[in-house]
Amino acid sequence: QQQVKQSPQSLIVQKGGISIINCAYENTAFDYFPWYQQFPGKGPALLIAIRPDVSEKKEGRFTISFNKSAKQFSLHIMDSQPGDSATYFCAASIKAAGNKLTFGGGTRVLVKP
């Protein structure tokens, strides 16, 4: 049972365009929702995170939108750059349960120059 479902699996966007990745979760006890960026041969790196009492969070070109009633959250990458080409993972965790991350399946983003 996959508790966090991520789509699309892959995405191609032109430089300057917007990349949108969506995630849906099932467990309403989740209370922390981070996004990670992973380059080939590297470990995932924390990009941005949100808590369920906030509907949107923006850091630079990256924005998380959160819809608690729909149990969905998404990552928007504005003005996408070739250096953004990577695999992106959404995740969810329960702080009181050791904060183990349950990851989505990942989205491979390719930004074409």
Next chain:
Amino acid sequence: DTAVSQTPKYLVTQMGNDKSIKCEQNLGHDTMYWYKQDSKKFLKIMFSYNNKELIINETVPNRFSPKSPDKAHLNLHINSLELGDSAVYFCASRDINYGYTFGSGTRLTVV
């Protein structure tokens, strides 16, 4: 200065062997984790330690045994390696604001 360092980076070994992966963090975090990333890039938690104590033990074969000699180190020992153990193993540590720092991974190939 690497925050979370794993060794070795690559490990190729035969079925049935026993191997260890070492992890060290210099961030002063209390909590460390092992995650497994399979060939489809799916990431799944294996273990978590908080200040040398095991707090999470997912459904992992008991051939996998973590050991934390102190809060800065979390090693993973694997007995009787099987083909299905081939994956990338990531060590991570977590800060008080719940942000994880992952190591660069150890690519294990069992032949």
